Amino acid sequence: MTEPPSESLRSLSAGKLVRDGLILLIATIVVAGACSMFGVARLTGNVWRMRLMRLATASAVGVALSVAGMALQALLRNPLAEPYILGVSSGAGVGVLVGSILAARGLLQSGWVNTPVLALAGAVGSCLVVYGIARRRGRLDPYVLLLSGVVINVFNGALMLAILKLSRSSDIINFVGWGMGQISDLTEASLLTVCAACILAGWVALFLRGGWFNALGLGDDVAGSVGVPVHHLRMETFAIAAIMTASAVALAGPVGFVGLIVPHFCRMIIGPDHRRLALFSGFIGAMFLMLADTLCRTVGEWVNVGSVPVGIITALAGGPFFIYLLRSRLKETSA
Amino acid sequence: MSEQHVIQAEGVEFRYRPDRPVLRGVNMKAQAGRLVCVLGPNGSGKTTLLRCLLGQLRPSAGTILLDGKEIERHSPRDLARLMAYVPQTPRSAFAFTVGELVLMGRLAHTGLLGLAGAADLAVARQAMIMTQTLPFASRMLEELSGGEAQCAMIARGLAQQPSVMLLDEPTSALDIRNQLMIHRMMQRLAHDWGMAVVCISHDVNLAARFADQLVLMRDGRVLAAGQPLEVLREDILQQTYDVQVELIRAAQGPPVVRAT
Numbered sequence: 301m302t303e304p305p306s307e308s309l310r311s312l313s314a315g316k317l318v319r320d321g322l323i324l325l326i327a328t329i330v331v332a333g334a335c336s337m338f339g340v341a342r343l344t345g346n347v348w349r350m351r352l353m354r355l356a357t358a359s360a361v362g363v364a365l366s367v368a369g370m371a372l373q374a375l376l377r378n379p380l381a382e383p384y385i386l387g388v389s390s391g392a393g394v395g396v397l398v399g400s401i402l403a404a405r406g407l408l409q410s411g412w413v414n415t416p417v418l419a420l421a422g423a424v425g426s427c428l429v430v431y432g433i434a435r436r437r438g439r440l441d442p443y444v445l446l447l448s449g450v451v452i453n454v455f456n457g458a459l460m461l462a463i464l465k466l467s468r469s470s471d472i473i474n475f476v477g478w479g480m481g482q483i484s485d486l487t488e489a490s491l492l493t494v495c496a497a498c499i500l501a502g503w504v505a506l507f508l509r510g511g512w513f514n515a516l517g518l519g520d521d522v523a524g525s526v527g528v529p530v531h532h533l534r535m536e537t538f539a540i541a542a543i544m545t546a547s548a549v550a551l552a553g554p555v556g557f558v559g560l561i562v563p564h565f566c567r568m569i570i571g572p573d574h575r576r577l578a579l580f581s582g583f584i585g586a587m588f589l590m591l592a593d594t595l596c597r598t599v600g601e602w603v604n605v606g607s608v609p610v611g612i613i614t615a616l617a618g619g620p621f622f623i624y625l626l627r628s629r630l631k632e633t634s635a
Numbered sequence: 636m637s638e639q640h641v642i643q644a645e646g647v648e649f650r651y652r653p654d655r656p657v658l659r660g661v662n663m664k665a666q667a668g669r670l671v672c673v674l675g676p677n678g679s680g681k682t683t684l685l686r687c688l689l690g691q692l693r694p695s696a697g698t699i700l701l702d703g704k705e706i707e708r709h710s711p712r713d714l715a716r717l718m719a720y721v722p723q724t725p726r727s728a729f730a731f732t733v734g735e736l737v738l739m740g741r742l743a744h745t746g747l748l749g750l751a752g753a754a755d756l757a758v759a760r761q762a763m764i765m766t767q768t769l770p771f772a773s774r775m776l777e778e779l780s781g782g783e784a785q786c787a788m789i790a791r792g793l794a795q796q797p798s799v800m801l802l803d804e805p806t807s808a809l810d811i812r813n814q815l816m817i818h819r820m821m822q823r824l825a826h827d828w829g830m831a832v833v834c835i836s837h838d839v840n841l842a843a844r845f846a847d848q849l850v851l852m853r854d855g856r857v858l859a860a861g862q863p864l865e866v867l868r869e870d871i872l873q874q875t876y877d878v879q880v881e882l883i884r885a886a887q888g889p890p891v892v893r894a895t
Contacts, residue, residue, distance in 0.1 A: 512742070527711050
C-alpha cells in the first residue's frame with residue numbers, strides 16, 4: 301500500500317480561524333455599509349441613526365438564529381432542526397406577546413428587562429415540552445422531535461391568537477407585522493444592548509463547543525468516549541439556543557427558517573467542521589438578514605406600504621428549502 | 636507487559652425499568668495485555684454491560700472499577716484518556732474525512748476548541764498507519780467498505796492513546812476476511828500494545844481462536860468465564876444458547892463449535 305503525502309492528515313489551526321474571522325468581519329462591515337446607504341438618496345442624521353439601529357438589530361437577529369440553528373442541528377444530528385421549526389421561536393413569541401399586552405394594560409413595565417425575560421420563559425417552556433415528548437430511554441427521536449415542534453408551533457400560534465383576541469384593538473395593530481417577524485426602525489437602544497450582549501455571549505459559548513459538536517456526529521456513546529460530557533452539553537446547548545432565540549424574538553418577533561438556510565449554505569461552502577461553521581453561520585447570518593431586511597425596506601418604500609416584515613422573505617425562501625432537505629433526508633434513510 | 640491497567644465489574648446490576656433487570660450481579664475483569672470476548676445470545680445484556688463499563692450507564696448496584704478507581708470518579712476527559720470505544724456500526728452524521736474523524740480521538744488531549752498540534756497529528760498518523768487507514772485519510776467514511784470503516788473507527792480509538800479498548804460487535808457486518816483482520820488487530824492491541832481489550836462478539840469460534848478469555852452471558856448473568864479451553868464445554872454452550880452443540884477437537888487450539 302503506498303502512503304499518501306502527509307497533507308492528507310491536516311488539522312484546523314487557530315491561525316486559520318482568526319483569518320476566517322477577520323475576513324468575515326470585514327465582509328459584514330462592507331455589507332452593513334452598503335445596506336445603510338441603499339434606498340434613500342438623502343440621509344439626514346435621524347435617518348442614519350434609525351438605519352444603523354435597524355442594521356444592528358438585523359445583524360444581531362441573524363447571528364442569533366443562524367448560530368442557534370447550527371447548534372441544534374449538531375446537537376440533534378438532524379439537519380432539519382431549527383429554533384423556528386422546533387417551536388422555540390413561537391414559545392418566545394408567546395412570552396413577548398404576554399409581556400406587551402400586560403405592559404399595554406399597565407400591569408407590567410415594558411422595557412429591556414421584561415421583554416427578554418418573558419421571551420426566554422416562553423422559549424425554555426417550549427424547549428422543555430418538545431424535548432420531553434421526543435426523549436425516550438435517554439435518546440431523542442429526530443422525527444418525533446420535529447413533529448413535536450410542529451405541534452408546539454400550532455399550539456403557540458393558537459395561544460398568540462387567543463391573546464390578541466382578548467386584547468384591545470389598539471394593541472393588535474402593533475403585532476400584525478411583529479407576528480410575521482419584523483425589524484423595526486424604533487428598537488429601544490437598551491433592549492438592543494441587552495439582547496445583543498446575550499447573543500454575543502451565546503455565540504462565543506457555542507463557538508467554543510465546536511469540537512464537541514463535531515464528535516457528537518459519531519453518536520452519543522462515541523462522543524462520550526472521546527471526552528464530551530454529552531448530557532451537560534445537551535442541556536447547555538438547549539439553554540444557550542433558547543437564550544439566543546428569545547433575544548432574537550424580543551428584537552424582531554419570530555423570524556423563520558434563518559437557522560435552517562444559513563448553516564446549510566455555510567456547510568456547502570466550508571464543510572461540516574462546527575468550529576468554522578459557528579464563525580461562518582454567525583457572520584453570514586448577520587449579512588443575510590441585513591440584506592433581506594434592506595430588500596424588505598426598499599420594496600416597502602417602492603410600493604408605499606411601509607416596511608415589509610423580513611419574516612415573509614425568510615419564510616418564502618425557507619419553506620421550499622425545508623421541503624428539499626426533508627426529501628433529501630428521506631432519500632438518504634431509505635437508501 | 637504491564638498488569639497495571641484493569642477494568643472490572645463487581646456485582647453489577649442494571650435495569651432500564653424497575654421490574655426488568657438487564658444485568659444481575661455481573662462480575663468480570665479485563666487486564667492489560669488480554670483480549671476478553673463477551674459472548675451470549677441476543678438480549679443477554681452484553682451491550683448494556685459494555686455501556687456500563689464505558690460509564691454511559693450507571694449500575695443500580697455494584698461498581699465498575701477502572702485502574703482501581705470507581706468509574707464515576709473519573710472525569711469525562713480523564714476517562715477518554717484511559718479508555719476508547721468502537722461502536723458496532725461506524726457512522727458519522729456529518730461529512731468528515733477519515734483523517735478528521737481520527738483526529739477527534741485527540742479531543743481529550745487538546746484545548747477547548749480541540750485544535751490538534753503537531754504531536755496530536757503524529758499520534759493520529761501512527762494510529763492510522765497501525766490500522767492501515769492512512770491511505771483513506773482524505774476520504775469520507777461512507778466511501779469506505781465496512782472493514783475499512785471499522786478500521787478507521789479503531790484508529791480513532793487508538794488516537795486516544797487508551798489503556799483499555801471496548802468494542803461492541805465490531806465484526807457483525809463484515810465478511811470473513813475482514814472479521815479475521817479485525818480479530819487479529821484486536822489481538823495485536825492486547826498482546827503487542829499491552830491494552831486491556833474487551834470485545835462483544837456473536838462468533839464463538841473466532842472469539843475462541845483469538846481471545847485470551849471468554850465471558851459467556853445469559854439473561855443478564857455471567858454463566859462462565861475463563862480461558863477458551865476451560866469455557867468451551869457442550870453443557871455450558873447449550874445452557875448459554877439453548878441449542879445442541881457439537882465440539883470438534885482440533886490438533887491445536889480450542890475446539891470448533893458446531894450447532895446441531
